[in-house]
Amino acid sequence: MLKNLEYLKSGNEKQRRAFKVINQLNMMEDLKIYSPILCGTIPLSIDTASSDLDIIMEVHDFSGFGDKINFLYGPFPQFKLKRKIIRSKLIVKANFIYDNFEFELFGQAQPVTQQYAYLHMVIEKYLLDTNPSWRCEIIALKERGFKTEQAFCHMLELTGDPYEALINYGLRKQII
Structure with a gap:
């Protein structure tokens, strides 16, 4: 259920809107080489008004990933791209707003099914x-x-x- 976004189509109103905006951005297709998975509270229906759309990915070429993310989402409001170390591992994180959703894209050199x-x-x-x-x-x-x-x-x-x-x-x- 959690790896395929189809379940969102029959979910609550926020899940259906999330499905729509992710598809409008063609995000899962554009980022498919990174094995993107939507994580967080929205898939579990435990979101609050301030919940964002967290998409985790497996990234090994951080520079190329950063360039691609910047190209695809850099024009959106409040876009930020940064690198940092979490639990001794380099990550690249991007945030932006699209259609009243805050997105957080998270790339780490680890298979997505092993990420926290x-x-x-x-x-x-x-x-x-x-x-x-x-x-x-x-x-x-x-x-x-x-x-x-x-x-x-x-x-x-x-x-x-x-x-x-x-x-x-x-x-x-x-x-x-």
Whole structure:
């Protein structure tokens, strides 16, 4: 379900709009060499008004990727492209606005199915499928300022770095 965007067409209103704008931009086709996957809260229906569209990709040629992203999305409002190190790995990140959606494009030299954003989403989907009543509580926590991973860790009573704690939980429970 999560690798193919077709599920968005029959989703809630925001998911249907997300499907439309991603297709208007021809994003998945234009970036297909990077194996793009939409991650985050919108696919899981736990988004808030400020949620963005997070698209993760496997990138090895950071310079070429940056050039392509700049060419495709540079003209859009609030476009920013930056490189940084996260967990000892170089990443390239781009942000921009299109049709009232904030996009965050994230490139890392790692298969998308091994990136934290994807693994978190798989774990979170499992938890929401297992505990449907959590959806409203997670959204309420997010509206109070919790990041998504923090909200799930709060529900699971996990401590420490929420990004690592959620991964460790998924590994222990054999979700990922």
